[in-house]
Amino acid sequence: MNIKNIVNRDLVNLTNCESEPIHIPGSIQPHGFMLGVNSQNYLIDFCSENCAEYIGIPPQMILGKTLTDIFPAQESDGFKEYAAAERIDSAKPFVFSKDDISYNTTVHKSNETLILELEPFPDGTVNLPNLYNQTRTFVSIMEKTSYLPELCQEIANETRAITGYDRVMIYKFDPGYNGEVIAESKRQDLNSFAGQKYPHTDIPVQARELYIRNPLRMIADINYTPVPILTLDDASGKTNKSLDLSLSILRSVSPIHIEYLKNMGVGATLTISLLQNQKLWGLIACHHYSPKILPHYTRLSALLHGHFLTSQIAVREVAEEFEVSQKVDKSLADLLSKLHENENFVEEYYRDESLLKLANATGAAIFLNNKLYKNGITPADGPLISLFHFLADNFKTQGLVTHALSHHYPEGRTISQQAAGIVYHALSGNSDGIIWMRQEKVETINWAGNPDKAVLPNEEGLRLSPRKSFELWMQVVKDEGAPWRKSEINAASGFSYALQKHINYRVIQTQEDANRALNEELKTANQELANLNWISTHDLKEPLRKIQIFASKVLDREDPDLSAQVKDSVGRMRLAAEKMQNLIEDILAYSKAGNMEKVFEEIDLNIILKNVLRELQDNIEERHVTIHAQELPTLRVIPFQIHQLFLNLISNAIKFTDPDTAPDIDIKVNIVDGSAINEIISPLQKFYGISFKDNGIGFDAEYETRIFDVFQRLHPAHKYPGTGIGLAICKKIAENHKGLITARSESGNGSTFTLFLPVSLS
Template sequence: MSGPDEPTAAPRSEAPQSEAPRSEPVDLTNCNREPIHIPGSVQPHGALLAVRADGDLTVVQVSANIGEALGHEPAATIGRPLHDVFGRAAAKTVRDVVRTAFDLREASPVDLVLGDGDDLRRYDALLHRVGGQIIIELQAARSARPLSYSVTYARTRQSVLRLNSSRSLTDLYDVVVEEVRRLTGFDRVMVYRFDAEWNGEVVAEAKLDRLNGFHGLHYPATDIPAQARALYERSWLRLIPDVDYRAVPLVPAVNAVTGGPLDLGDAWLRSVSPIHLEYLKNMGVTASMSISLLRDGRLWGLIACHHYSGPHEPGYEICAAAEFLGHLFSLRLVSRENEQTLESTLATREALDRLLAEARSDGAALVDVLTADGTNLADLISCGGVAVAIDGEYRTFGAVPPREALRAAFDALATEGAILACDALPRDVPHLAEHRDVACGILAFRLSGDEGVAWFRPETVRTVDWGGDPHNKELLAREGTGVRLSPRRSFDRWREVVRDRARPWSAHDLAIAGELRQHLLRLVYPPARRGADLARLMQESLLPERLPTIPGFEIEAWYDPAAAGRVGGDWYDAVPMPDGRVAVIVGDVAGHGVAAAGTMAQLRNALRAYVVDLDPADPWPARGVLDRLDRLTAALLPEAIATVVVAVTDPATGLAQVASSGHPPPLLLPAGGEPVVVEMEIAPPVGAWLLGLRSARPRARGAVPDGSGGGLRRLGDFGDFGDFGWTAQVRLAPGDALVLFSDGLTERRTEAPDVGIERLRAHAAGAASAHPDLRSLGDSLFRTCRDPDNDDDATLLLLRRRPTGHP
């Protein structure tokens, strides 16, 4: 198993560094729980130093083999400034890069000459930041330095030309494995592709003639667990020059800055799981390398390289060139896939246009148009049958299950307004298994109540060739009196017949279904209802599909629209900034309906742009973006009024700078104390000059604990303090959380605003300990504090710094 390291027969997940605890069953799923980013050791083909990100770059932690590179044993380097360890010239080179580089990984490798007198050695230094520290990895330079055109681009020129001239996906696959093998010298190079459920398939390989083939073999999703896939997205290149290496521990074992093990998730030299190494040895692999293939920032697959005739270590410049080819391949892949789908997309678009034109004309009922013998819904999405229920009419085309089975599928799987897509109904709704011959898969949406559209696909029985039995996960080997996990030794082809599955629905299918739903909403409902639905769709489309990953932090959000389907202007966001900080935002536009949703869209997008465009040197970023947003509103949205709170957070330090325009101040949930409302000055709302407030340059004081046991002081009166002269700073220690919310979560008609905020604060005090999981904590806060009779939107966003030592 490989995890974030090199695949085996194809990729295998990394497993525990040590034997599984005796209290747990011996099972390959143990690798899901291993903190693979903190192994506490590195591979020996280089040396590592962790230094404080301070002026002297003081050494905090080193690999035990540092003496081989520097002539200084670990004890003689810890606590010393880098210039004492590297020499002043080399230390200055590193310091200059740290001070000026936007991304240290992009600035690597740094060419360093270390040593004294006649004992001078040249190194490639790879740099990255983690936990308030700079990680420096030293690898001996193999070829002439500094790197030049002749040893970088020229190595890949032929490969680039071949990739550019390929005409199909198959050509692309073949070219990239051939060129990576030519460049790196590995005995076998494969392209390994994930499917929608993270099962993998070897879709191309280039190899020595004497080796058996892996092309066409599949591997189960459990071979590469989610945490390993996350590391593949984080670190794109992985090399193991010798599977028989002896791991080099870090000294000291506990990092003095973090108080725990050093995060090596981005480290080139990070040590590898022993079980992963055992898998490679079982296969006869002696060295390996993997390159991540990404599409739209998400892991698509891997280029997997194996060697069988002893250790194999391509120079760093070779590895970097291979990584470049991997990225270029990913770009070409997206382009070729888009070209292949364009033709079918155009045909679908023509059919949709014809169908909508007929639907808008007078005459036949809409359900009859959608299921007619001519152009109908089956021409939009390939299927075995279609069912449509609109305006009390029910029609079908092709082979469909009974209507009660359709209702049962919706009741079990669907939510209002969402697209339902399932290709394994017998698995997800077992009592519908009897209809697998016509309805093993369903793609559907509701319009409202019992109205909606559904496409069905029958069961597609297929055979899958696996690299070994994917169900045999518990092979045990006795060692003395104990039992430990032993990776399987057989990777022979194992054929499985897959049943109870339909042909999967593609992203294009889902997009067409979503577009059709929007058109039908316009056709079916009167203008008032249509306006409400469109506003809701607009708001739903503008809320983030998923929040970004923030190193060292957890983030979750909740949103509930207004009662009776009324759409307001609430929104939440989390925007990564170019300098590594993240701005978390909650806003609330006054009003409801399309106008409020439209204003929200403009303010949200403008605020995103201002956050991304922030000057890194601006000492008050949260204040600055709200200032610019207010000027935009005054100039271009004169009727708009909104409240907004922004918290610009530095993941490295935990420092959050908070500013608010008329919005309730956030709560701070300390890991080991009572929640408090952040004490801060609150500006008038964005656009508040309409109320005569901005012209006086006022601000209001936020509600804060009154010091008498958890109560709150009321918001103060406005005063003349100058425009945007307020910002609060909160440092989130490990385990601390920041709670941002809209007034729809806390306010009730019969209460003063402070009462609802205090209710949230008081409930958070008990809920934080009762619900250590952030999602369940937010569920509890939302469920308890949200007034079911409130006719306003409600939003909640939680940002928590992970406790020390948690992955």
């Protein structure tokens, strides 16, 4: 049999203590002994080296044996039943006995190993009357204390009375895990640590994690000699075994921590974790200046104090927050009432004291339309306006809440006497915003030793060690204000939102007044346009008809007295009149496409296409046009407008084809996603894409968008007559149907016009 210990011998110092494996030290404290039992076969795989000191049996006679080989069979069988429970009750340890000595045995599971920690005990049974008195004391404390600091002091007093430690401290962590002693109960001859702070380096990350997993930790004697844990070699002769002792009571402590406690002059400690939301809120730290073993049930009583305090932390913090929030909400309600009742609130009520009270601020300022409105203690106008510009450039979207403005804005140090901390929210304008301010609160922090010298080289200079000095070291903190409470931040946010709405309402009201005046102007302009339409329809078309009639009569007479030059001029005059008449009719058609009442009907587009082809029958036969058309859908449309659109597209396809080429028109339809048309349209919207492809003369790609502009012509009028309005009408009709039309072409290779109409017209 070859026995080896599993002591972790990695060199540890403060350069690597953040990664020290403190949960697997491979050793225990000597005020008890330990057995590691396989949970499957109950063979003893591990034992501490000091077993013989307690039960008179050396490790070589324990390892590989069963509990029945060590303890009475009745107790061993009883333990199996105890350990087989769904949840092992660590508060009620199992009791083993050997040679008339009883051992409280706390049990927990580490992977497949049951870890048994056996301590000889003087308090074999729990004293129920004492538990009753302890509970009654808790209730009494709860009733007589209103605030958390008072409660913590009472718990410190009670914990010291129960445990007998020389000093009991309640230790609270800040967000950076620097700790502060917020309550203390001590021997009269000891110096007080109350109010002192300790840097986060005093408790490394992995130690804090263990405090979360195991809420109670005892060191009975700082000067103890660690007891190795032993195990048998495996068949290969290599021992890589380790035991996770995170939940252990006897677990040996980091040598760094021991050195730290020795430097403090402490002889024994008890630490109880205070948790909130699965995070370490603080500790109950008990110090004794000589060795001290606290029996199991006394430890439980102390732990009960920790549970009681933990249960009350959130309640008391919420109660304190609620008290503040009630006052804050009252000021907010008062201010919102004035805001809703007064159109010119900013100008009339910016000095209202409720503006400060809603965030418990010492100053406030509103910057609106390049004008500053100040309330309370504030910086001078110049620096304050510069601050508004900085905040608008950097925090316009998310706002800024800070108790230390200079951390975000270096120039903030120059105004910290008035605005060390701020709550900022942007308003609608470029640099418009509102700021609540708090004056600088110069604070003296009492550190237990210089935090910058928390680690120092040891005497040999070989490694870093914990500091040896815990003398009071004072640090003066400037350029910071009191932290903002959650209720204050929420109230400021709520008011800022309401103020933004108020300002927007004023802007909208002003805009509405301007729009009202503009609407009156538009009505007048529309009336004038209607008159122009009437003139175009009647007063202009009638003279044109007369010009055409008289010109035709002159030409029809073929008077011999008329020279060829006169006849040519009259002919040109008649053609110009016809062109002008066509132009007027197209302008009217374009105007009607946008202004006529839009009456939608469910109609088969194939019917509209047949009607258009019938209307163009003469043209189709004359030019030998070939038309291929797929089956078109049934849609809700404005029938006469879609008729006009189809007519324009097919007419253009026939017109703009080389005279020597028979026009060929291919009409196809498919369904496309909106995003396939352009990136602006939602991919969830579906469209029918109806394309008209021809073999005409085409046009350059650069005109694919401009071709839909009014009066846009790409070809000479004498060769391809027209007014240049037809495609503009097509575009207007597509827009009337919440769709659009596109063109794709290449000069000499035909064109494709695609009409996109929504599948569902909402």
